[in-house]
Amino acid sequence: xxFPSRDxxxxxxxxxxxxxxxxxxxxxxxxxxxxxxxxxxxxxxxGSIDFFSSGEVGVFEFLTGDKWAPSGGxxxxxxxxxxxxxxxxxxxxxxxxxPLGIGAAVYLSEFAGxxxxxxxxxxxxxxxxxxxxxxxxxALLVISPIFQEHFGAEYFNAISAIVVLAIMILPIVVSxxxxxxxxxxxxxxxxxxxxxxxxxxxxxxxxxxxxxxGIIASLLLGLGRALGExxxxxxxxxxxxxxxxxxxEGVQTMTAYIAQVATGDxxxxxxxxAAYAVGLLLFIITFIVNLIAGxxxxxxxxxxxxxKRRISLDPxxxxxxxxxxxxxxxxxxxWFNVKxxxxxxxRELTLRKRYIKSWxxxxxxxxxxxxxxxxxxxxxxxxxxxxxxxxxNQFLGYFPSRWPHKAGIYPVILGxxxxxxxxxxxxxxVGVGAAIYLTEIAPDSLYTRFLRRIIQNLAGVPSIxxxxxxxxxxxxxxxxKMSLLSGALTLSxxxxxxxxxxxxxxxxxxxxxxxxxxxxxxxxxxxxxxHHVLPNALPGIMTGSILALSRAIGETAPILFIGFTFAKVxxxxxxxxxxxxxxxxxxxxxxxxxxxxxLAASTILVLLLILFIMNSIAIIIRHRAQxxxxx
Numbered sequence: 001x002x003f004p005s006r007d008x009x010x011x012x013x014x015x016x017x018x019x020x021x022x023x024x025x026x027x028x029x030x031x032x033x034x035x036x037x038x039x040x041x042x043x044x045x046x047g048s049i050d051f052f053s054s055g056e057v058g059v060f061e062f063l064t065g066d067k068w069a070p071s072g073g074x075x076x077x078x079x080x081x082x083x084x085x086x087x088x089x090x091x092x093x094x095x096x097x098x099p100l101g102i103g104a105a106v107y108l109s110e111f112a113g114x115x116x117x118x119x120x121x122x123x124x125x126x127x128x129x130x131x132x133x134x135x136x137x138x139a140l141l142v143i144s145p146i147f148q149e150h151f152g153a154e155y156f157n158a159i160s161a162i163v164v165l166a167i168m169i170l171p172i173v174v175s176x177x178x179x180x181x182x183x184x185x186x187x188x189x190x191x192x193x194x195x196x197x198x199x200x201x202x203x204x205x206x207x208x209x210x211x212x213x214g215i216i217a218s219l220l221l222g223l224g225r226a227l228g229e230x231x232x233x234x235x236x237x238x239x240x241x242x243x244x245x246x247x248x249e250g251v252q253t254m255t256a257y258i259a260q261v262a263t264g265d266x267x268x269x270x271x272x273x274a275a276y277a278v279g280l281l282l283f284i285i286t287f288i289v290n291l292i293a294g295x296x297x298x299x300x301x302x303x304x305x306x307x308k309r310r311i312s313l314d315p316x317x318x319x320x321x322x323x324x325x326x327x328x329x330x331x332x333x334x335w336f337n338v339k340x341x342x343x344x345x346x347r348e349l350t351l352r353k354r355y356i357k358s359w360x361x362x363x364x365x366x367x368x369x370x371x372x373x374x375x376x377x378x379x380x381x382x383x384x385x386x387x388x389x390x391x392x393n394q395f396l397g398y399f400p401s402r403w404p405h406k407a408g409i410y411p412v413i414l415g416x417x418x419x420x421x422x423x424x425x426x427x428x429x430v431g432v433g434a435a436i437y438l439t440e441i442a443p444d445s446l447y448t449r450f451l452r453r454i455i456q457n458l459a460g461v462p463s464i465x466x467x468x469x470x471x472x473x474x475x476x477x478x479x480x481k482m483s484l485l486s487g488a489l490t491l492s493x494x495x496x497x498x499x500x501x502x503x504x505x506x507x508x509x510x511x512x513x514x515x516x517x518x519x520x521x522x523x524x525x526x527x528x529x530x531h532h533v534l535p536n537a538l539p540g541i542m543t544g545s546i547l548a549l550s551r552a553i554g555e556t557a558p559i560l561f562i563g564f565t566f567a568k569v570x571x572x573x574x575x576x577x578x579x580x581x582x583x584x585x586x587x588x589x590x591x592x593x594x595x596x597x598x599l600a601a602s603t604i605l606v607l608l609l610i611l612f613i614m615n616s617i618a619i620i621i622r623h624r625a626q627x628x629x630x631x
Contacts, residue, residue: 019524023525026433026436027442029429029430029433030442033434033458033500034450034454036458036496037454039473040461040466043276043473044280044469047273047468047472048276050273050276054270056270057076057077061078062078063079064080065077065079066081067243068252070271070274071267071271077274079277079278079281081251081252082257083254084243085158085241085251085252085254086282088245089226089237089253090229092158093163093169093222094219094222095166096162096163097167097222097226098219099368100166100368100372101169101170101172101218101368102173102215103367104124104170104173104369105177106181107368107369108121108174108369110181111199111203111366120369123369123372123373124171124369127167127168127171127372127375127376128171128175129551130554131551131554131555131611132554132555133556133604134585134607134608135164136164136235137585137589137604138164139161139163141589142379144236152248154238154250156236156238156239156250157237157248157249158246158249158251160237161232161236164232165226168229169223172218172222173218174218176217176218177211177214177215180211180214180215180218181211181214183211184211188206188207188210189202189206192205198354199362200357200358200361201358204361213296216296220289220296221290224289224290227285227286228255228282228286228460228461229462230255230463230557231259231556233256234256234259234260235586235589235590237252239252239265240252254279254282255557257275257278258279258465258467259464259560262560275468282462282465283462286460286462287460290457290459294456294457383605383608384605386601387598387599387600387602387603387605388602390598390599390602395408395409395602396409396410398410399411400412400579405595407596409584409603409606411570412581413581413606414570415578415579416553416579416580416581416582416607418570418571419488419553419559420552420553422484422485423491423495423552423553424545424549426489427495427496427499427548428499430496431498431499431500431545432499435499435501435507436503436507436529438451438452439503439508440525440529440533455500456497458493458497464557466490466494467558467562469490469493470487470489470558470559471561474489475562482561482563483574484574485574487559487562487578490559490562491555491558492552494552494555494558498544498547498548502540502541502545502548505544506537506544509537509540510532514536515528515532515533518532539625543622546615546618546621547615547618549614550614553610553611553614554582556582556583556585556586559580563577564578564583581603581606581607585600585607588600588603
């Protein structure tokens with residue numbers, strides 16, 4: 001019912017100060033993404049200006065020099081060795097992960113049955129949920145010794161990082177490529193089958209060309225993930241910058257150098273300022289890669305790529321016609337004249353050979369998934385064998401120590417739980433509010449499109465760059481010191497894009513009829529969202545927020561600058577220093593004593609158990625919501 005205004009006009013919109021304030025807060029929440037992006041650019045630019053104004057090196061020499069020696073009497077700051085190490089590891093990982101990922105996506109999309117898909121798809125999702133510090137532990141202590149023993153590799157080597165990074169980017173390539181192939185209209189497949197094509201020919205000549213834009217986007221996103229990875233390369237690839245292309249020797253990447261600065265291995269001075277210049281270059285490279293991937297993804301969502309790319313079946317039809325030509329000749333002229341009239345080709349492509357080729361293709365693509373399953377099984381087996389025996393009451397209830405037989409993780413567990421709770425209290429309200437504004441309130445304007453582009457770019461920023469920004473803004477600029485609050489704020493700005501995107505998807509899943517019915521009965525825009533959209537989207541919002549927080553609690557790079565190595569007591573307030581599980585795993589993995597490696601494996605099992613509980617809660621919420629859903 002619409003109440004009349006003060007002048008008696010029943011059609012004039014009534015002013016609601018409370019709702020106006022809420023809409024203003026939602027607008028501010030969405031605009032925080034702009035402030036975060038500005039803080040990133042300001043932090044990297046300010047540190048880079050200090051570095052180049054020191055007089056040690058110029059911009060041209062920095063970009064073209066082939067010597068990187070940040071410490072010593074005569075430091076050298078040519079970034080080409082770091083750039084070469086980054087390129088070799090990221091490119092090698094893509095070279096291995098691309099065929100494995102595309103092959104796995106082809107098998108899941110075109111050949112796997114519903115039961116097989118329901119088993120294999122969650123395995124890929126499990127690989128995506130494993131923290132990078134776990135992959136770093138596995139690369140240094142399990143994969144690297146194999147290359148040392150059989151191929152003569154150095155202790156720190158690039159090849160172990162390449163192999164593990166290839167598995168890390170596999171879920172990104174598989175997920176996006178599979179979605180792109182599933183989006184190909186079924187009519188194209190049916191037309192191909194109707195012309196006599198096999199499943200393999202349909203997949204390679206019809207489906208893959210149609211989904212090529214999505215496949216390219218998945219490869220670019222995988223490349224961006226590999227370029228920004230920190231923990232694997234910091235642990236396995238080495239900390240000495242050398243300009244070479246031998247994967248069996250150690251190298252240093254751009255992210256590894258920034259991590260080296262964070263751990264205090266670089267003495268204060270111009271070498272520390274160089275981390276900002278390296279971070280700026282890394283930010284620009286990843287920004288360009290993710291921008292191109294985002295543009296391709298936008299074209300796919302709008303359907304432009306399918307309209308502009310017309311998949312022709314003529315080559316396939318011609319090949320099928322040549323294959324069936326002998327059969328048609330027999331039918332027309334009689335089988336006894338076929339040998340005299342048709343000269344067989346030396347390498348005739350018969351129907352049997354085509355089906356053999358199809359079976360081989362299915363086997364090869366299925367092998368890609370088998371490799372992922374075996375890697376996951378070997379990873380879990382190694383962790384259980386090395387770390388399960390060390391989990392006892394002393395380990396869970398004591399404090400960290402320099403003696404491995406006395407070391408425990410009690411304050412480490414509490415520090416991680418406090419950090420996750422505070423991160424949730426900061427990031428979830430802001431992220432949900434920003435998603436509500438972008439999905440339900442904001443018009444399709446230039447500023448809204450700008451906000452969406454900013455959020456997409458934030459999702460692709462390397463995690464170590466967030467660590468730089470958190471240290472510069474919260475520890476130094478706002479003088480929050482190296483505290484629990486600084487760590488939570490740093491993880492919040494990293495988790496914010498994920499929460500926004502997942503919340504938007506949950507809001508969009510609510511049927512438009514709910515909104516139209518509420519607005520038709522006179523409800524305002526905010527009341528429609530508050531009473532009709534949010535209650536129905538709440539399970540999806542909770543699921544996305546839990547998954548975002550589970551990723552945040554497993555991150556190491558953002559809190560390298562802020563967290564502490566050892567502490568005797570857990571934090572008692574948000575201004576106290578803190579310990580976290582990923583940080584403890586990182587330092588124990590780097591320790592020279594093998595006993596601490598076993599402690600690192602035990603700590604990894606505790607971290608994975610916490611992540612498993614969080615993901616299980618998210619799955620239960622999602623399944624209960626889907627079972628109760630009536631639309």
